[in-house]
Amino acid sequence: MLKDVLVYLEEGHNTNERIGVAAELAERFSAHLTGIAVSEPMAARAEFLPPEALEGYRRSWQVRNARLGEAFRAETDRRGLSAEWRAVEDMRLDLSVADILARHARYADLLVVGQYDPDEPHGLVPDDLAGHLAVLAGRPVLAVPYAWQPVPVGRRVVIAWNAGREAARAVADALPLLREAEVVHLAVVEGHDRRRGDHGELPGADIATHLARHGVAVEADRLVMRDVPVADALLSLTAEQGADLLVMGAYGRPRLRELVMGGTTRGVLEQMTVPVLMAH
Known part of the structure; x- marks a missing residue:
């Protein structure tokens, strides 16, 4: 059974569609849904940035994560789901976005991520993210195409x-x-x-x-x-x-x-x- 679903969110034109796919699955299986955002790794590299630049990076990613959290909560509240939001804003220098997500995914039944979109300049979906996560996390990964419309998945x-x-x-x-x-x-x-x-x-x-x-x-x-x-x-x-x-x-x-x-x-x-x- 699917009882614990994790969805990775970053800003892009299909963010709401990805939330919709994950929320529909959680609703269908009466699962707990967790949304997660991970800050740009550069924001953690204090030794390469002056303090004011570092603080500016952190503020911008905090604002972005807050927007993503609002979109996530709006959908989960609308559906009446058991849900929580996580914003990972501090990263060790030797960890990538995939490393962070893999660690969190090990405590979920399914991780939902987006497809790499070459035309999306603001996203943090690396090329081959889904495949890397499946190998790193040891958990199943559901990759949602960037052009996907949120119809129920798995019919x-x-x-x-x-x-x-x-x-x-x-x-x-x-x-x-x-x-x-x-x-x-x-x-x-x-x-x-x-x-x-x-x-x-x-x-x-x-x-x-x-x-x-x-x-x-x-x-x-x-x-x-x-x-x-x-x-x-x-x-x-x-x-x-x-x-x-x-x-x-x-x-x-x-x-x-x-x-x-x-x-x-x-x-x-x-x-x-x-x-x-x-x-x-």
Whole structure:
């Protein structure tokens, strides 16, 4: 069950839509909803700024966080939700926005974030934020497209299934939504980095049986990949099915001091037009 939802907010043109998605989920599952804002890291770097400049940064982010908190409370009060607001205004120099969010997300059932918008100059959504958080936090992350309209999420679902560990984790974390869905479509991805035996004798049959035991009936479709990128095929299928949610594993590996996301994860996050639930 979803009983504790966390939504990350930063100023942008789709802030209210993201609040709406998170609030609708909290209302549907009778969950507690927490909103969180994280101040610009530069505001914490006192050694690089004169005191008056630092104070100016802090005041500007406090004002911004207050605006976000007002928008959050207006929606949660309207729906009568159990809710709280957090504004993280002081950060250690060695922590990023993702580090802070991952720490808070570990005490939630689901973290809701936005998609990176290259045309949004004021936002703090880093590229690949959702994928990074899924790996760092160990909790499922729901990424909401910047152009998304706040219709209920999870009525028509596509699951990206490649028989891997990350996909299995995503399916398990998505079960509360899958049980409530009207249609669940299983996209069995073959032909990229997986041995034929991973899927069993009948690709998709084992996970379909497992989901059926949880009361989730699925429709299966095989995606045998050769020359088309997996991300493109998944997003095309999602559009064809009229889905409002894509469930998939988040793939990433450490390289030196950074986390490098897999090509499919990055491609989906860059091009998605429906919310994506990712887990690692």
